[in-house]
Amino acid sequence: MMKFKKIITLICILTLTMSSAYAIQDKKAPDKKAPEEKTVYTNELHSVFSLADCISVAIANNPDIRAALYNEQAYKSKITQAWANYFPTISAGVEVARSGNRYSHAKSLPYGYSSMYTTMGYVPSLSANMLIFDFGKTKASADRAKNMYLASKEDTKENINTVIYNIKSAYFNILFAQAQIKVYEDTVKDYQLQLEQAWSFYKLGKKAKVDVVTADYNLGKAKLNLVKAKSILEVARSELSMIMGLPEYTNYELSDDLFLNTFDITSEKAIKMAMDVRPELISAEKSAKAAKMNLRAARRQFAPDLGISGSYSYGYGNKYNISSAQVGASLNYTALNILRTAKQVSQARAEYEKSLAEFDSIKNSVYFNVKKAYTDLETDRESIIIAKLALDQATEQYRQVTGRYKAGVGDAIELKDGENTYLNARLDFYNAILNYNLSFANLEKEIGVPIQFSDAMIIELPSEESK
Numbered sequence: 018m019m020k021f022k023k024i025i026t027l028i029c030i031l032t033l034t035m036s037s038a039y040a041i042q043d044k045k046a047p048d049k050k051a052p053e054e055k056t057v058y059t060n061e062l063h064s065v066f067s068l069a070d071c072i073s074v075a076i077a078n079n080p081d082i083r084a085a086l087y088n089e090q091a092y093k094s095k096i097t098q099a100w101a102n103y104f105p106t107i108s109a110g111v112e113v114a115r116s117g118n119r120y121s122h123a124k125s126l127p128y129g130y131s132s133m134y135t136t137m138g139y140v141p142s143l144s145a146n147m148l149i150f151d152f153g154k155t156k157a158s159a160d161r162a163k164n165m166y167l168a169s170k171e172d173t174k175e176n177i178n179t180v181i182y183n184i185k186s187a188y189f190n191i192l193f194a195q196a197q198i199k200v201y202e203d204t205v206k207d208y209q210l211q212l213e214q215a216w217s218f219y220k221l222g223k224k225a226k227v228d229v230v231t232a233d234y235n236l237g238k239a240k241l242n243l244v245k246a247k248s249i250l251e252v253a254r255s256e257l258s259m260i261m262g263l264p265e266y267t268n269y270e271l272s273d274d275l276f277l278n279t280f281d282i283t284s285e286k287a288i289k290m291a292m293d294v295r296p297e298l299i300s301a302e303k304s305a306k307a308a309k310m311n312l313r314a315a316r317r318q319f320a321p322d323l324g325i326s327g328s329y330s331y332g333y334g335n336k337y338n339i340s341s342a343q344v345g346a347s348l349n350y351t352a353l354n355i356l357r358t359a360k361q362v363s364q365a366r367a368e369y370e371k372s373l374a375e376f377d378s379i380k381n382s383v384y385f386n387v388k389k390a391y392t393d394l395e396t397d398r399e400s401i402i403i404a405k406l407a408l409d410q411a412t413e414q415y416r417q418v419t420g421r422y423k424a425g426v427g428d429a430i431e432l433k434d435g436e437n438t439y440l441n442a443r444l445d446f447y448n449a450i451l452n453y454n455l456s457f458a459n460l461e462k463e464i465g466v467p468i469q470f471s472d473a474m475i476i477e478l479p480s481e482e483s484k
Contacts, residue, residue: 187253197250224425319355390463411438
């Protein structure tokens with residue numbers, strides 16, 4: 018009896034030891050500094066955000082990123098769940114029973130009679146079972162869970178890449194909207210001055226009243242365009258706040274104006290970088306490995322399981338106490354259905370081949386998208402140079418027509434054409450800068466990592482005083 022008790026005690030100790038080992042395994046992680054206190058952004062707090070600041074705030078607050086991180090944790094827990102097949106299972110319970118026996122004397126005896134003997138008691142029991150080896154089924158399942166976890170980590174990186182691109186897109190749209198407002202504010206000032214000049218010329222009899230009407234109409238249209246531009250800015254700010262995960266936060270401003278930076282990368286280098294580090298591609302690769310492990314696990318369902326078991330019970334009754342103990346090893350199949358298992362193997366093989374095809378498809382898409390993004394960026398860079406030349410020409414033309422009008426030589430139509438040409442040239446130039454920055458952000462997204470800027474500016478941005 019003492020031997021059986023020692024066996025059960027040994028099983029319990031083994032169970033507690035493995036439980037502690039799994040707990041330690043889950044908690045293993047590199048030492049990290051205590052997290053800094055998270056800033057609470059309310060409209061009582063004024064902030065000045067750079068592009069890097071907006072990205073940092075978005076990574077900390079964007080709900081899509083938080084969801085991706087929790088998805089990682091869920092997949093990580095599946096690794097331990099798979100290895101838990103080797104963890105002992107324990108059963109315990111108490112049985113309350115009433116038992117009895119009837120004793121009858123021989124009928125041949127005179128006055129034969131019978132008697133009843135009954136007992137009442139309860140029987141607590143404890144049993145444990147543990148898998149020793151299952152010929153690689155558990156390992157294959159754990160390897161599959163590990164690759165799915167690694168794929169989920171890459172999915173998180175891809176999610177962050179998308180959020181960063183959306184932040185950059187919204188950020189540059191705000192900068193463009195601010196530049197657009199500045200253009201329309203300058204236009205309102207110019208048309209206000211032209212209206213005053215037209216009135217002066219009209220009072221002196223040098224110009225017809227149609228010049229006054231035309232200048233007044235131009236001023237009204239410029240004010241309307243300014244109102245629309247301010248509305249566009251508010252929408253762009255709301256979009257940036259939403260992507261940062263702070264949809265109600267509006268008490269901030271951006272520290273930049275539209276800017277341009279050169280980069281030092283070729284199309285071939287960009288494609289090679291994407292093939293090496295693009296999270297979406299790595300995720301597809303890990304998913305293919307997980308499908309391969311799933312196929313391996315399905316094949317090994319044909320193998321038996323080797324395990325040990327032990328149990329002990331001790332009954333307390335009103336007459337007698339009864340105890341029993343068992344310990345043993347087993348090699349068995351658990352509900353093996355050969356036809357179903359064979360079809361599960363076929364399904365796993367098809368899913369593995371499908372994952373390989375999906376990996377090739379994503380690889381081709383990455384190649385094409387990087388190539389296209391690089392081409393678009395080169396085109397937008399050339400567009401900036403052309404837009405700058407057009408702006409210089411429009412600025413010179415506007416300087417001439419305004420000078421002619423002030424001298425009383427030009428007319429209102431000529432002045433309006435010059436103003437419109439100059440206005441559109443400025444907007445086209447800023448729009449070219451916007452497209453360039455968006456293309457640059459898109460190229461970084463398609464590669465999967467930031468691209469190193471150079472210190473040189475492509476072109477100096479014009480100021481209103483330069484006209």
